[in-house]
Amino acid sequence: MLLEIKKKRVSKKNKAAWRKYSDIRDVEEFLEEQRLEERLGRFDTKVDDELFVVDLKGDGVEEKPDIKPLSAKQRKRAALEETPRCFQILLPSSKVEDPNKKRNISKPVGSRPTALSKLTAKRKSEKGVLQKKIEGARKNRKIARQEKKKSKAVLKNFDKNLWGGSLPEVKGIPETLCDDFISPEAQLHNVPTTQRLRPKPPLPKTLVTRAAVETPHPGVSYNPSFQEHQELLQDVVKHEEKMMKKEAHINRVTSKLFRRVTTKSKENQWIEEMSEGLPTPHNPQIEEHSDDTDNEYRAINPPVQNKKKDHKARRRQKEMILEKERLKREKIDKKKITDIYKLRKLHTSITKEEKKLEEDRKKRESKKQEEEEKALPALNSNKPPAKEPDFVPPEDLSGDLRRLSTKTNLLRERFESLQRRGALAGSKVMMKKKRKVKSYFKAGHKVTDNEVDKYLEKIKKSKSKVSK
Template identity: 75%
Template sequence: MIVEKKKKRVSKKNKAAWRKHSDIRDVEDFLEDQRLEERLGHFDTKKDEEIFMLDTVGEGKEEEKPDVKPLSAKEQKRAKLNETPRCFQILLPSSKVEDPNKKRNTVKATGSKPSDLSKLTTKRKIEKGVLQKQIELTKKNIRIAREKKRKSKVIRQTFDKNLWSADLEAKGIPATLCEEFISPEAQLHNVHTTQRLRAKPPPPKMVVSRMAVEPPHPGVSYNPSFQEHQDLLQQVVKHEEKMMKKEAHLLRVTNKMFRKVTAQSKENQWIEEMSVGLPQPHNPQTDEQSGSDGEYRAINPPVQNKKKDHKARRKQREMIEEKERKKREKIDKKKITDLYKLRKLQASITKKEKLLEAERKKKEMKKKELAETALPELNAHKAPLKEPEFVPPEELSGDLRTLSASKNLLRERFESLQRRGVLAASRVMMKKKRRVKSYFKAGHKVTDQDVEKYMNKINKKNKLTVSK
């Protein structure tokens, strides 16, 4: 029989070879003992009473039990309240290893047993009728929702629709698509699931009534007459005054409503408000001026309760009666004068009513005219109003070749389409420019010219920011 000898030197470059040819049982036993001590606790830290039991009775003798009165059933239940239920003991940790996360939130499991406090609260709610009201309200909401759902279902009573007819209108296709040049597949494809296309609003009448190109004012010409130029100047001045008045109104009701306070006055005001009710500091100068000798004196002097005599009371009563008599005489006199003024009052009322009726008709006519000439509203945005154009006298050249363009033709045509109702009004959405940072990547291929070019670029940017 050949006995295979164990090799003295073996390769241990792999984990499997290391485990095969290495004896690590002593290390595993030591780690196992260490884990056991962590679970059950170290013997060094335990007391003798926890490890050993002191036998003071001896063998064959029973230990004398103290005469203790047994607890009643109610007291036993109360004592068990602080104990953990047996069904939850398996969830408690049996290991002595500390939790690495000491601030762990304890989450109560769903369906856990209610506490005595929650039972007491529920009992009080039942006695007060709160739970019964909640149940009735829930039933009422369910009934309302069921009725609403039932009413929303429309049941067709007449069955006169022919599903197999060749009429495309019966299939929900509008008449605008029922043409011989459009195939039935294309017609059905363009119909939404609602079986009807949304009705397109008719074009506004203003498209037809307004002129495509409005004639400009004669004063806008490159060679206008003096009178026409002055008329246009007056229109521009009125427009500017109106805009300035509007801007002043906005400034008045926003910024001008709040008074400006300096930092020092604001601090003094804050100190004065915070020191209300606090004892004031002693100031000898004010004491000398007031002439105070340190003695306490009331602000209001004491008042004596001086009784009135019979004569003073009689005079007071007669004065009140005389005042009331004059007041009644004045009222009676006004009644008599009002009787004579009835015709005059009636005439003034009739005149005022006529004025109000005329103003009302005037407002209605003006409102009607504005409605007829108002810009069409195809969306929430308002069409831009046309501002008056004006060329200053110093810029007038008298020649078309030397005349500088004052407006953008494309923009003017676009706004004209919006004013006439051909296009819906829009707003200019300004995008925020993204600030892109540039970095210089150094390398062996970078030349002095590249560095100089980059530094010039940085200096130029810095100058622009400083000037702004």
Template identity: 65%
Template sequence: MTIVKKKKRVSKKSKTAWRKHCDIADVEAFLEDQRLEERLGKFETKPDEELFVLDTKGEEEDVKPDIKPLSAKQLKRAKLAETPKCFHILINSSKVSDPNAKRNTVKQPGTKSTDLSKLSEKRQLEKGTLQKKLELMKKNKKLAVVKRKKGQTNRQRYDKDIWEKSELEAKGIPETLCDDFISPEAQLHNVPVTKRLRSKPPPPKTVVSRAAVEVPHPGVSYNPSYKEHQELLQEVVVHEQMMMKKQAHLQRVTTGMFRKITPQEKENQWLEEMSTGLPHPHNPATDQDPTEEPSDDEYKAINPPVQNKKKDHKTRRKQKERILEKEKLKRQKIDKQKITDIYKLRKIQASVSKKEQLDAKLREKRTSKRLQRATTALPALNAHKAPVKEPEFVDPKQLTGDLRNISGSASLLRDRFQSLQRRGALAASKIMMTKRKKLKKYYKPGHKVTDQDVDNFMKKSQAKAMATLLRDK
């Protein structure tokens, strides 16, 4: 037996209660169908060809044509003309006409020419610059098209003979290394795996006008004349004075800036600085001021009270008169300074012209010096600078007068190597000294070692360490 539920009577006084207790699904479905017909068009207005298909073949099986399937590349190219799926939502598929037929078209910002742009175009037309710009744009477009076509065209001439090169050149070795006196192993060793040589240093910007070999001073000879020896001695003295002056300057601006004090003075100074403002621990009675009167716990302000004394009319008038007088004096001083500056114009003009002439002379001098330095400048082979040559000098006591008793004071190999660096033939190098590890030495005891042998070994090691320390200092 089916139970029929009694309808529940509810109030439909408000809109929310009406929407809650009323079924409007059929109305919404009707409105949705109506909107769909507005977008896609009504069925009554569409022709039969769009709604129906005339079947003329019947139930016969369709014969698939023998079409070669497209490759992946061809499929990708075919999809280029299609609209991407991300832009499908932007396509207007509605059939509803615009309710406002007389809608104003809004142009993009920048498309409408302003009064200023019209004026500038008119001026360019009058001068002819606009026509030149258009012609230049057309010419550049033609050149770009020609360049693109030239890059796309393949080489039609095959006049290159791949067998004309030698075996070494075919391997990637340049002609500069294909010499008779260089072995093939050395040639192949200089060419990396990529068959390209290392980047060469940039060539010198200017021609080096230095001498091939620096001629030493005549006073360096084993048997020099007195005059030449004294000239060399004077050069060495000047060089040493410059070095001493430089060393003294460094000492003055570094170590000499700080005052030297003893440890006791430093401790006393530290105690004095740290105890500033604290009561003295030895004599507390001296901390109190004897001039102060004994207080009876009465509060006294540090600053006395200030009375709000009003200014009368006379005081304010005098104050205004003083301010006006000060302003008047200031104006008179400015006017007087203007008059004096007018009289000084001729003098200032003469000093400015003199300064300009002096600056022009200095500029010309610096330019000539720079050009002269550039003509004799070495090629920049690397970041290091060539070592500066120091003057050589032989003590008069060591002069022998013959080659038999002469003693060499310098290394010939180092001298020639630094000479090549100073003349730009070799790149300047930097000495890299590796730090040697300090080996710890100890005496290995044995059954035949006595205490005296151990003491002798310790004394020798201590003496060697002291000698090393003195040498380092």
């Protein structure tokens, strides 16, 4: 007698409780069978030949067929048709048919020739580019075959000494050094190092032509002529004017941009701002207004009445708007007519402007090309210092070299000249900052009054310098 197990009545309101107390084994078995049928197919639909095999040979020894083994080349060609292993995982493993029978097969990008590629191929074939490429490839293959044959060719001339590699003559050592008492290391050391030297680097693509050393102005001479000295003086004056103009511009856009306010005017401005709205001697109007008031609230603006416009006023307003619009339209039409008459004049002015722009552009290009030809190589980011004009005032001039006072350093001038001509990289003057050392006064029983006075005077001087 079978005992019926009474089912427990449990709550299945949560997912965890549902999974714990519900039996879904039959559903899982059904789904597993369905998946197996999808992979292998149904047995009732298959033919007997696919399911069963008739054994005709029996248990005897199998006769191996006399098949000639394939060569390596044939095996490689056969493997080309097979799908590579790296792409086999992408193939579908299921035997389920596609539900959409009329699905459009999308070809990968680049497999189908485009209209542009067809045109380029046609153009190349007409020009003979493709034929030339095929002939070149054929020629290269022929050369490669010949080279391969040469490398495999059997040596027919047996004039090579296999054991003569260790002789000093073979290594390139001259006969004068091939003695018994000289070691092979010394022999090799004394051999000219032509083969062991590194090859020369190729010449640079661009040839840099450097300017010659600049000759000084004849007015710099210790005994110049009056005209040459005056010419140099004019150049120096122009340079100084240029520098003064530059300094004035910097002063104008920095310090002069902001107005200076004195302490007294600043205080007056502050008092005026703080006393805004208060009865003060600066604004007596407020006092007069305060006397008239009788502590009653009065609105500053009078009350506004909603006065409606009558029919006549509205009609006049509409007429005014229409008149304004009519005048505006007339003005636009008049301007159109005048513009039509001005077309010829505009056309000539535009062509003139275009010609001028084209000429300016050509000038700029030619100037840029000349500068590029004369430009020095950029050795670093620092620019070489500009040459300052050298000038000797007329009172310091003397017809003798002994009494001439030199103001320029010859070494520095030559160094800057090399930088300007691109032989050396532009240098930057690095100035060290001076540390501000604080001084302290150490009091003691041996300190005199004179020392204290000196220290106080020193402090006063330093403060006056800072205030200036």
